[in-house]
Amino acid sequence: MAERHVLGISGGKDSAALAIYMRQHHPELNIEYFFTDTGKELPEVYEFLGKLEGFLGKKIEYLNPDRDFDFWLKEYNHFLPSPQTRWCTRQLKLRPFELWVRPMLAAGDSVTSYVAIRADEEYREGYASKHKNLKIALPFRENGIDKAAVGEILEASGVGWPEYYKWRSRSGCTFCFFQQKIEWARLKENHPEAFEEAKDYEKNAMEHGSPFTWSQGESLSELEKPERLIQIFKDYDERKARVAARKTQNPLRPVEIDDIDDIYGDDEGNGSCNICHK
Template identity: 35%
Template sequence: MAKIRHVLGISGGKDSAALALYLRRLYPDLEIDYYTSDTGRELDETYALIERLKSALGKDITEIKPIEENNTNAESNFDHFLELYGGYLPSSMARWCTKKLKLEPFENYIGNEPTISYVGIRGDEDREGYISKKSNVQSIFPFRENIWSEDVIKKILSNQNIDQLVLLYERAMEVKELEEALHYISKPINTSYTQKQKLEALLRIGVKTFNQVVFQFLKTTDYPIGKLNSFPLIENEDIIRLDDVFQILEESGVGAPGYYNKLDYEVEIDGENKKGVYARSRSGCFFCFYQQKIEWVWLLEQHPQLFEKAKTYEIDGYTWMQEETLEELSQPERVIAIKKEHYLRTHREQSKSDNNWQDDILAAEGVGCASCFI
């Protein structure tokens, strides 16, 4: 068997932590290297989760360096690159922080070794996550029904590979089962029969069979998994969703990241004092520009020193939010207005859903960088 490296990035978020625990429990023989890339501007709760995870895994988590040691006098890795960008703060339109502090360090860490990268995109998410452009790196998504990345699916389901796909299914299935399956397998993708529809049909025929077919197909390519004699995840049919992630974390003793703990706040609504709850919806830097307004208020009240630090970055017209500065947001009347809006919005949503705590997280996950928040 070829020497293939297995890696899993730990962001300090719930999903990557749960994935590490899940794979450790189900596939203890997989020699996975865990790594993290520290921006130097994470929440204390993030660092605490990583320490608990190290203990539970019984294995160290390598910190990969965005910059070489003794190569900067800046306070943190983030500050080093902020200086290089002339104080220009990252934003949703210019995410240099993800590129310089997460993606490029990962690419350098991997080098040219054939590598399988395990990514914690869940079965209830509709996003792909970061796919390395390096040909020696292959991403796998163990929490999803479809564990394969979009590039692999596009290749195997390509119309030009229909004959190969039919042959692989003939080898993988009994004749009596194959007849019905061939209707979907041999049907070309077009405007009325999309790649997504074909994928869903093949998964319905059988997840394990589809995985076995993909595995055999990859043996005809240069993908890292194709260099393996066997790959245990092709037998897995689990679909891990948000509540499963929290269950994995709790049962392991690692627990959820502390920033998910719902805390009370009070606000006056129509002359009555009301109690709402707030928390942070994801991992990432404490000043992440993807934060909601109520999360900035949470930071102001729960980590006032970090909030003040975030304010110091807002200079020369560079601000974390387009419409207001942190100084403006921190004014008492503005804090009250944000809490009031949050209270009214969440209580409207609670009347429509029994799983509001999940809805908040799922909504937040639809925006942002998978490399930072998984």
């Protein structure tokens, strides 16, 4: 029997900050870092993971699902994943983790999995362990680390923020259905080939009778029309200005990242999956 410590990296800010935090505060722990690679991630995610590895001084193990997105899309009758049916998280994120950790548990090892749920996220819950030897630890919640503190950890370490935060609010697949409409518009700007791939998946799904489109209420073909894109950017800028006018400037943090979630709150793109985006 052995005592194992594992920490999943999503490519997002919170899990990266947790890896840095654990490296700084618990260097005595031999933590095994892993990333579940769907093959549909943003290129900026892979770049950030490389930068994080440099700080940790340790490789992040990539867990590649044995069956890819296209396989599972056929299994689910070509229906796109959605907030109501999150089969992508279940099959491409949770399943590979469970297959990876299963031999450890079978050997009688005690496994502690560290999850980056912050102290200001009372509504979130971690992965529900189904095995008595798999324990879930929430260091940020236990130590009062909130969203602002996460940013401070990233900046103080020199790792900084993932580049995609300049235009997107979370990590995950290029065509994640939790994206806000402004993020779809920005995906078209920053990675047009990924936007076209998402359109192809959507068209195929609709031809097979899928009731879901990637973006709620409209297809990507409708969303990318010039007049619609102009409206999306206009709505975003107006809402951003309203939020900025209400926001009290913090002199200790004069420069803050443009957080799309702060601007849209619960109105759009809410409910993202912890294991993908944290």
